[in-house]
Amino acid sequence: MTPPARRIALVLLLAACARGPVPLRVAGTVEIREIQLAPLASGRLVRLLKDEGDTVRAGDTVAILDQPGLAALIAQRRAQAAGVATRTAEVGAAVADSARAANDLGRARALRDQGIVSPQQFDALATSAAAAASRLAAVRAAPSDAAAARSGVDAVVAVRDELTLVAPTDGIILTRYAEAGEAVAAGSPVVSLGVVQRPWVQAYVAEPYLARLRVGTPVQIHADGYPDAVFPGTIVEIAPRAEFTPRAALTERERADLVFGIRVSVTDTAGRLKAGMPVTLDLPLAP
Numbered sequence: 001m002t003p004p005a006r007r008i009a010l011v012l013l014l015a016a017c018a019r020g021p022v023p024l025r026v027a028g029t030v031e032i033r034e035i036q037l038a039p040l041a042s043g044r045l046v047r048l049l050k051d052e053g054d055t056v057r058a059g060d061t062v063a064i065l066d067q068p069g070l071a072a073l074i075a076q077r078r079a080q081a082a083g084v085a086t087r088t089a090e091v092g093a094a095v096a097d098s099a100r101a102a103n104d105l106g107r108a109r110a111l112r113d114q115g116i117v118s119p120q121q122f123d124a125l126a127t128s129a130a131a132a133a134s135r136l137a138a139v140r141a142a143p144s145d146a147a148a149a150r151s152g153v154d155a156v157v158a159v160r161d162e163l164t165l166v167a168p169t170d171g172i173i174l175t176r177y178a179e180a181g182e183a184v185a186a187g188s189p190v191v192s193l194g195v196v197q198r199p200w201v202q203a204y205v206a207e208p209y210l211a212r213l214r215v216g217t218p219v220q221i222h223a224d225g226y227p228d229a230v231f232p233g234t235i236v237e238i239a240p241r242a243e244f245t246p247r248a249a250l251t252e253r254e255r256a257d258l259v260f261g262i263r264v265s266v267t268d269t270a271g272r273l274k275a276g277m278p279v280t281l282d283l284p285l286a287p
Contacts, residue, residue, distance in 0.1 A: 023220075023282040028203030028264070030277040032196055034174060036189035040162040043067045045190065048180050056167040056193065063178075063190045065163040074160065077153045171195045199266050199273045201233060203281055204259040212285040213238060219264050220282040226272060233281070237263035 043065035050062045175192040178184050201221060205213060215238060221231040239261040264281060266273060273279070 023284050024205070024209055026203050026205055026281050026283060028201040028221075028279050028281050030199050030266075030273045030275055030279055031202050032194045032199050032275045035168065035171070035193040035195065037062055037165045037167070037191050037193060038187050038189045039065055039165060039184060040186055041065075041067070041159050042186045043163045043184060045178050045180050045182050045184050048176070048178070048190070050173045050191065052173050052176050054173045056171060056173060058167055058169045060167045061164060062167055062173070062193075063165040065165075065184060065190075067159070067163065070156070070160055070163075074153070074156050077156050081150055081153050165190055167193060169193075169195055170197055194275065196271050196275070197268075199268055199275070200236075201264040201266060201279055201281065203262050203264065205262055205283070207242070207258040207260065209283075209285060210238070210260050212287075213262065213283060214286055217284055217286075219284075221264070221266060221273075222280045222282070223273060223277060225277070229272075231266055231268055231273065231279075233264040233266045235262055235283075236265045 044067070045063060046066045047064040048062075049064070050056055050060070056062060171193040173191050174194045176190075177188070177192070178190045184190060213235065215235050217235045219233040219235060221233050223229070223231070242258040242260055
């Protein structure tokens with residue numbers, strides 16, 4: 001090799017070393033998280049406020065269900081709670097009446113022994129004192145009854161609230177499973193919500209490269225629709241077992257055919273990456 005050729009080879013070798021190891025390029029598919037909105041109580045779907053493809057914000061009402069007689073039951077429980085609250089307010093007056101009746105009976109007992117109070121008057125005072133004591137005992141149970149009544153109201157209102165489906169996060173309605181007027185069982189989904197703001201990429205890596213991948217490694221993601229954009233990502237999961245045939249790899253060639261799934265989180269606040277979009281990943285390999 002002539003001196004100029006050696007110099008050129010040395011320059012190319014140094015340039016290759018400066019660039020570092022070439023990343024592994026694999027294909028992947030954009031996926032999004034899907035949330036199924038379902039009531040925790042059975043009911044009839046009376047209003048469906050969002051349709052497939054509609055954008056929703058966190059806190060938006062998506063659907064409203066109802067149960068026959070639920071509104072009347074809530075009104076009944078509230079009326080009972082109001083009546084118990086009225087009894088609770090009478091505790092102070094009942095204590096005073098009972099104390100006064102007991103004092104009157106005590107004084108009348110001494111006057112009866114002296115013959116000043118007739119037996120009939122004493123019996124009337126005794127009856128009045130017993131009635132006041134009974135009333136006091138009844139109203140003293142009012143605070144616990146009031147707590148029970150409030151709990152009853154809260155339980156029925158909680159059922160009503162569970163019949164209103166609210167979007168837990170921003171997203172897009174992907175699928176509608178029920179129509180207005182249909183009966184929906186508890187736990188049965190009404191709609192599915194796609195969380196498009198937090199996409200992730202599913203890709204597969206051949207077994208020979210698996211030992212050189214690390215969870216937490218930064219990844220560059222390229223999409224055909226955005227040739228000038230590079231989306232940053234991070235490897236968040238590497239599958240613990242192979243997901244490709246053959247089921248039993250015995251030879252060296254068959255082992256090379258095994259692939260392992262990886263999951264890459266993506267930072268794409270603009271929502272440009274859509275579910276099902278094919279992308280290409282540049283995976284840095286550890287030495």
